[in-house]
Amino acid sequence: MTAAAAAARRRAFVAIVAATVPTLPFGTIYAYSVFLAPMEAMLGIGRADMAFVFSLASITLTVGMVGAPRLYRRFAPPVLLLGCGLLSASGLLVAATAGGLAQLALGYGVLFGLGGGVIFTTLQQGMNQAVVARTGLANGYYVSLYPLGAMIGAPLLGWAIGAHGLRVTLGALALTIAVAAAAAALMYRAADLRMRDAAAAAADDDARRWDVFARLFAVFFLAAAAGLTVMSQAAGILKAYGAGTAMALGATSFITGSIAAARLSGGWLVDRFRAPRVGAFAHLLALGGSLLLLTWPSPAMAVAGLTMIGCGYGVVSGMTAGAIAQYWHRNAFGRVAGQIYIAWCLAAITLPMVAGWLFDRSQGYHGAMMLAAAVNLAGIAMSLTLPGRSTRRAGEAA
Secondary structure (H helix, E strand, O other): OOHHHHHHHHHHHHHHHHHHHHHHHHHHHHHHHHHHHHHHHHHOOOHHHHHHHHHHHHHHHHHHHHHHHHHHOOOOHHHHHHHHHHHHHHHHHHHHOOOOHHHHHHHHHHHHHHHHHHHHHHHHHHHHHHOOOOHHHHHHHHHHHHHHHHHHHHHHHHHHHHHHOHHHHHHHHHHHHHHHHHHHHHHHHHHOOOOOOOOOOHHHHHOOOHHHHHHHHHHHHHHHHHHHHHHHHHHHHHHHOOOOHHHHHHHHHHHHHHHHHHHHHHHHHHHHOOHHHHHHHHHHHHHHHHHHHHHOOOHHHHHHHHHHHHHHHHHHHHHHHHHHHHHOOHHHHHHHHHHHOHHHHHHHOOHHHHHHHHHHHHOOOHHHHHHHHHHHHHHHHHHOOOOOOOOOOOOOOO
């Protein structure tokens, strides 16, 4: 191995480690369902209010993702990572001292989400500059970190809330995120990781391919609409189907862990199979989960059905990140990914909010499962319209 090749491998390794460290604690946004009951009791708010805060955090997270390319072109990555980490940590501290819905929405819904979105896209762009082989697997790994963080965080947060209270728990999470962002910033500085391949043509940054974008956007949106309902309200859904508190917390951790594995699998699959087949398979899996729960409503079937829905979403998420690396040049990755993640935001403010609204009125999730089945059925059809192969110019570097 040449010295240049060895240096490239080291940069790729550092980029992956740097991406991992802060993304795991930010992934606790997917363990949001753990906060539902204690936050509702502490502030005297309803399930629809909590769904609103989650949706607001999803919106600001997406704003940060979309805006990140402009920021990482103007500011050095270490400065950007540290600043946004402190912004998100301050948001959690505001939430920890909340006396009502407005303060909770500002802290968790705005500040925490905005900083996390910028960090997410910045780290993903840096990783795609450093990793040039098996990009589907690398991106599948990266997007798996959010649910993996939730899998680790859900039981820890549940224990901490019971042992020390909700406010102390949010404060500890704020400290964790600030330290993790600082560690990533130091790694970027030490390895001199860049955000762009300066040798590439300017046209590679600007290529749009709106037809491909629109189809991939729709496939991701439809999967996320069902998947985010599971991830944001898993504990509540399980309790509604008869699960106890311990089972609900344990199953939430298991489901988010399964989603993490599915995201990794989705990236791996798109390196080996055509995107249309991977997307259609994933939506079919999620559809099966909804139908299972609608047919046999029980605590055990709720765990199985929600896991299938979440895994379908997870595979589509990993597939989408890997497909971006196939369809566009790596210089454009952050821009395209940020715009694709608007679908995630739209999904988060549709079906999860509708599910919360239906629950407040019926004290059940039957209607939400019917909606999830419908969107996954549409997702199968849309997945089959995706290009079968990369649309980039032949011979263009990954």
